[in-house]
Amino acid sequence: MRTQTGCIGAGYPHNMTSWEYATVPLLDHATKQILDQWGSDGWELIQVLVMPNSGLVAYLKRIVAA
16 A cells, blocks of 8 residues: 655645545455545545556555644
8 A cells, every 4th residue: 555645836825725645456355345445544446457467456545634
């Protein structure tokens, strides 16, 4: 799992929402359980991609706590 925090650059309003991102490998036999767990932790699913050599990968985001 890798996370990255979105940042506000120069010229953007200071009240803009900041997001935290994560990439999560999904196991075929436990996809729903993995996504349910991340969802209960406040993560929103953005997309699931099929990677050529590593199977399914989920991309998630959530608002950075102030």
